Amino acid sequence: MRTQTLGAHGPTVPVICCGCMTLARGITDTDTARQSAARTVEAALALGLNHFDHADIYQGGRAESLFGDWLAEHPSLRERLVIQSKCGIRPPDDSASCTRYDFSRAHIEAAVDGSLRRLRCEYLDVLLLHRPDALVDIEELAVTVDDLVSSGKIRHIGVSNHSAAQMRLLASVLPVPLIANQMEFNPVHNALVDYGLRVNRPDNPSAADGCDALEECRLGSVTIQAWSPLARGFLSGRPATEALTDARSQAKFPLDRILQTAHAINSLARTHAVPREAVVLAWILRHPAAIQPVIGTCDPARLDACAKAVDVCLSRDQWYTVLTAGRGESIP
Template sequence: MKLGSSGLETAPIALGCMRMKDLDKQEALRVIETSKEAGITLFDHADIYGAGSSEEIFAAGLKESAVKREDIILQSKCGIRDGFFDFSKQHILSSVDGILERLQTDYLDVLLLHRPDALMEPEEVADAFRQLKESGKVRHFGVSNHQPCHIDLLKQYVKEDLIINQLQFSLMHTPMLDAGLNLNMHNRESVMRDAGVLPYSQLNGMTVQAWSPFQFGMIEGVFIDNPAYPDVNKALQEVAESYNVSKSTIAIAWILRHPAGIQAVIGSMNPDRIHSISEAQNVKLSRKEWYSLYRAAGNNLP
């Protein structure tokens, strides 16, 4: 798949590196090489993951691995500080310098603004992006957890394409779908909580990256094999058996089935699980299977 309007090509599954802070160098090496073997080439970071230690451990593992820097896509995020958000020019520039130092690389393929800053001055963001692009420190830009109006505001000033919006999305977290399916209905599902961000992304050539694809609620827990969710697990098991894969694989295949071309960001640091989940790239669910899983997750169709 291509990332937004860029020329970057990658697998429909990316590896989120938040939990890499808990690994040593050899474990990180194995995760990186396993991911590459499974076709995963995009590695997602943020400067707050492990207070920067996740990036450092990744860099140490990559240095010892057979994987070359030019054969992968390094993505990181900035803007979250201790108790507040900061999209000031100075903070963006200094954050990127720190990210590059920790990742031991000369450039980032993609930089995302992590969460909307209510005090954002878009002119400052635009100036920071321009300097980063001209210096070669960042090649592409995007956002995370941003509404369409926030993106449009940035676009009035930022000259570089915004190619990604990273958003929470899973079989058990579907606000991006619910309101569209329940338009003009008197039910809770009809309430638009996402400002139409999924069709907006499709219309504007932005790739949606789905974070926490196995979580329910606001990172409240994993729904796979969770006894609190028997219906969705039963449905996942039935579909998984028909494809001879795991339930987790089907949960990712469900995300990949959407025509928006969503990229799933998985966070496992278990090489066997990474291999298993990556099989989702070869599974294309039927419409009947996709909707049956959506309904088993507790959603009603009007």
Template sequence: MTTNTETGTHGGRVLYGCMGLGGSWEPGPYGPQDIDAAEEAVRAALESGITVFDHADIYRHGKAEAVFGEVLARTPGLRERITLQTKCGIRLPGADGGPALYDLRGAGIVRRVEESLERLRTDVIDVLLLHRPDPLADPDAIAAALMSLHGQGLVRAFGVSNMGAAQIGRLQARLDVPLVANQLEMSLHSRAWVEAGVLLNTPEGAGHGFPFGTLEHCLDHGIRLQAWGALAQGRFTGGQRTPAEHATAALLEDLARAKGTTPESVLLWWLTRHPAGIAPVVGTARPERIRACRDAALRAPDLTHEEWYELWTTARGVPLP
């Protein structure tokens, strides 16, 4: 299976996030048009050099995984060319007749993985992420469930999502295999991950909320950082709302023109240029926008030290401290 373990990344420079596949967010069936749309998005991702596909069991109430499984069934040999990643640990309101909650109980993890495998029409998940911390979870029970899934050959590797260094360390101490990924909201708009370091010991730093030391912990322990929301919901590539966003969009256009690429690729380069080796997750379902990210997947980030800082300070709208 293509997990790119030879590079230590469990994937390429960019991942495709499958949250937009499967039709509406309402529970219910999907149709042939939803499978066709998923196939077109997958084709656009592959043509753009993206071979890692990120899912979660809750995306479109399971329909995202299900239509992806249909695409795999339609395309012999595709499964062997890609890395499949999914997440579990969130229960949507109304699921199992209960309220919205986080659920990392051991038996629940195993059941959710079995359901994902069935929807995805595969016999193994390459990487399983725990989607959100569950305050009531027993880390020993989580570890037992993960090691059971690993021992049965149902999951090859594990990671987390939306967790800080202390939470990661506590879980890792109970596992016999290394955690390989931590997926966080990271973009030129959601900058708390980078500002946590430079705003230390400033009044502004007290309000950003990002767990300081998480990036450093992941770097030191070989945990790949994945960035959800990497395109910032189009705030800098057509959906500008503020003066700072308009100025950043203009700067991205200028840089893209100078470097022979697209604003989307420059925007993602801003993440991949960071020494943490951040892997952006591209979540758009629009094939043309997926293709606009091609150079971020296939080219090393072409940003100088000065250009990286110019993008950061322009998006901030105020000088660095």
């Protein structure tokens, strides 16, 4: 598997990262869930995918715990893995009935300790701040990150879902460079590149929505990680009608654009003689910013299909064809 460096000074990682959000999701029996998680992790490793993305909130901590159970059985592999987790989102609990974002020292320290305990390891290679906290005290955050790095609990820091300006603000005080910003990105959710195509046009979305994070990351040697790179499977075989089942999916995956883009992906899959997943990810990998897809599949066969993306190089014409389908209209 091809590799790249995360940020300028981060760890060397495969060009595709494995997201663990849905590890063994829906399996209630603990032993069966452990076996399922182990199958996913080991299938990934067999493909050279040793970079795993977690968050303290995935399945309420269960995803990290299942991974930790597997790691406890294979402690000698820890050094070969790059484990990242996220913190900063607090779902409703005993203390509040709404979701909050929280970059306070107390919350981040407790969250990192919780992740390390569940993952059964002594350090995180990368900690990402999951979503921007409107109430962030940047000086307090700087001290917190400094202590976490000095104590060896985390090796690198990054963000997720942050705009260019939010990144600059944090970077201005943090004692270590940001190495990654994890953002939603796929041919249908394409704002990161679409923004740059609309410069000086009346239909240009405001820079305040964070789309210029791509250019900011390139300037600062920060790796963009693309979450939901497969658009949850809707471009590679999952029936588009399933997107109609709830309001959130309907808004995220408009049926006409899904169908059009899936059609373009199908055709390229035939041309390149690879699975559709490989084409979707190759579309992301084709961007010169070295964007790293964070794939969410737990299915070993689909992992295999995803890994084939590194064998595909889309032409400029093919890339823009997919983008045009994903946008639902020609570029300006």
